[in-house]
Amino acid sequence: MDMNELAELYAREIVTTRVFDAPRALVWRSWxxxxxxxxxxxxxxFTNTFHVFEFRPGGAWRFVMHGPNGTDYPNECLFVEIAEPERIVLDHLSAPRFRLTAKFDEVGEQTKLTFRQLFETKETYESIKRLATLGNEQNLDKLAEHLAGQR
Incomplete structure (x- = not known):
């Protein structure tokens, strides 16, 4: 991959990282x-209603996210890779289209999660990056609260 291809890739990606005060096995189970x-x-x-959750490569994940204003957001995903307990890769097939890679690294007794969203186009990335970046942080805040209740 040359420098131009790398620049194009980074111009379509949001990366969010968080260290959780929980062992990797617990974080993995939460996912x-x-x-x-x-x-x-x-x-x-936001709350969720899951319709299909086939946690395996090639498996579907179909769910509805219910927004706090009452709006429903249907989502369809396809699991691409599952490497327990290190990595989950899925394609978000409904708009906005992106590939999500969640990487779980042990850091002593804690877990570092790297959450990467690679959007299909630069235009999609540009239109959603502000909202998605805030949403990702809130999502990981909720995961931290969930994990605190699991210990």
Whole structure:
């Protein structure tokens, strides 16, 4: 990959990193267990209804995020790669389209999560980056609260 291709890639990607005061196995379960995931997934004030959650490569994840204003946001994803307990890769097939890579690294007794969203186009990235960056931080805030209740 040359420098121009790298620059294009970075011009379409949001990267959010957080260190959680929880072991990697606990953080992994919070992502891989749909009963836990639906409790914390999404920005502040959002709730979820999961319709399909096939946690395996090629498996579907279809759900509705319910916004605090009553608006429903249907989501459809496809799991691309699952490497327990290190990485989950999925394609978000509904708009806005992106590839999500969640990487789980052990840091002593804690877990560093790197949350990467690579958007299909630079235009999509530009139109959503402010909202998605804030939403990602709120999402990880909710995960931190969830994990605190699991210990």
């Amino acid at each position: 891989s267990d749909p009963e836990q995931l639906k409790r914390w997934w999404g920005p502040k004030g």
